[in-house]
Amino acid sequence: MxxxxxxxxxxxxxxxKGQSWKDLLTDIVSFCLPDGCVQLDERKPFPLLYEEIFLTAIRQQHIREAELKAFIAEKTLRIxxxxxxxxxxxxxxxxxxxxxxxxxxxxxxxxxxxxxxxxxxxxxxxxxxxxxxxxxxxxxxxxxxxxxxxxxxxxxxxxxxxxxxxxxxxxxxxxxxxxxxxxxxxxxxxxxxxxxxxxxxxxxxxxxxxxxxxxxxxxxxxxxxxxxxxxxxxxxxxxxxxxxxxxxxxxxxxxxxxxxxxxxxxxxxxxxxxxxxxxxxxxxxxxxxxx
Structure with missing residues (x-):
């Protein structure tokens, strides 16, 4: 064709070579929640896992979603x-x-x-x-x-x-x-x-x-x-x-x-x-x- x-x-x-998707998930949790209070689990659908990470980070770290997405953008640009x-x-x-x-x-x-x-x-x-x-x-x-x-x-x-x-x-x-x-x-x-x-x-x-x-x-x-x-x-x-x-x-x-x-x-x-x-x-x- x-x-x-x-x-x-x-x-x-x-x-x-370089960062895998699993690595990125780990980095997102570390960026938002240094104490690692959200557990990664393959049974969690990713869109809902993202919400769990972000909503927990709002309450604990007062993080803005724009900051989180800028962090993710910077990480994925390294691929x-x-x-x-x-x-x-x-x-x-x-x-x-x-x-x-x-x-x-x-x-x-x-x-x-x-x-x-x-x-x-x-x-x-x-x-x-x-x-x-x-x-x-x-x-x-x-x-x-x-x-x-x-x-x-x-x-x-x-x-x-x-x-x-x-x-x-x-x-x-x-x-x-x-x-x-x-x-x-x-x-x-x-x-x-x-x-x-x-x-x-x-x-x-x-x-x-x-x-x-x-x-x-x-x-x-x-x-x-x-x-x-x-x-x-x-x-x-x-x-x-x-x-x-x-x-x-x-x-x-x-x-x-x-x-x-x-x-x-x-x-x-x-x-x-x-x-x-x-x-x-x-x-x-x-x-x-x-x-």
Missing amino acids: KNPILLIGNDINNIS EQNEIHAAIRAIAPAHILTTNYEFTLEGEIPDSNNSLIQERAFSIFRKYTVGSTDYWHIHGDCLNPLSINLGFEHYGGQLQQMRNYVVSGTTYTSPQAPRQSLIQRIQQHLPVKDDSWLDLFFTRDIHIFGLSLDFVETDLWWLLTYRARQKFQKNTIPVRNALYYYIPTEFVQGAKFKLDMLAANDVKVIDIAAPDKRTYYDEVLKQIKRL
């Missing part, structure tokens, strides 16, 4: 590029959507944000263009720490803005913002101009990899289910694009519960056998180019 559209998560960063980031750029994607906050995919820190609307907290239009690729940071970015989507409250606000854009229409004051919802514009055969990354989910094929799609990602699961309902239940707009989810073969059996849900939501699952992470991602990119 020439100039594909990709949705990429944090796993590609795990090849890089280093690896060969997979370069290989992704080499296939010249038209669009890259990412849940990552840093700019390793771009290969550089962009000079400016060229979104349709400059958003402070949420990320419906958050776009940086580097070369011929548009990069959409759908959960915020390090240059705008308040946009970093971590807690339950932020996920709720993000989902609200997403549903407005797709279903009911936006309330932005900017004259550039489309007033009609995406669904209404498609119904009326009006042009869909890729103003938002959400446009792509209903109009273009998307390849998803490096993203665990845990169920805490409520915004993305809502988007998948709403798209599937449009296609199979409501039939109010044509949904002809394809979504592909890539997973290492070794994880398929353990992830069957999630893969069944993806299949029900019209996502095509592609498993790839590989001896190591680097080879796996090379094979993913080869498969995308062949489609």
Whole structure:
């Protein structure tokens, strides 16, 4: 496929040396709560764990969320590029959507944000263009720490803005913002101009990899289910694009519960056998180019 559209998560960063996600969690707790009174536990969904850390820190340390998110932005900016980031750029994607906050995919820190609307907290239009690729940071970015989507409250606000854009229409004051919802514009055969990354989910094929799609990602699961309902239940707009989810073969059996849900939501699952992470991602990119 020439100039594909990709949705990429944090796993590609795990090849890089330096700070892991677990390290970051430990650093967040240490920054907010030096006495370590919040216990990290894999059973705690991360958005709620973030709220536990932050709300405890408000009461004990009088910390402001802006301080915490600035700390997280500074930490994640330290993540280093690896060969997979370069290989992704080499296939010249038209669009890259990412849940990552840093700019390793771009290969550089962009000079400016060229979104349709400059958003402070949420990320419906958050776009940086580097070369011929548009990069959409759908959960915020390090240059705008308040946009970093971590807690339950932020996920709720993000989902609200997403549903407005797709279903009911936006309330932005900017004259550039489309007033009609995406669904209404498609119904009326009006042009869909890729103003938002959400446009792509209903109009273009998307390849998803490096993203665990845990169920805490409520915004993305809502988007998948709403798209599937449009296609199979409501039939109010044509949904002809394809979504592909890539997973290492070794994880398929353990992830069957999630893969069944993806299949029900019209996502095509592609498993790839590989001896190591680097080879796996090379094979993913080869498969995308062949489609």
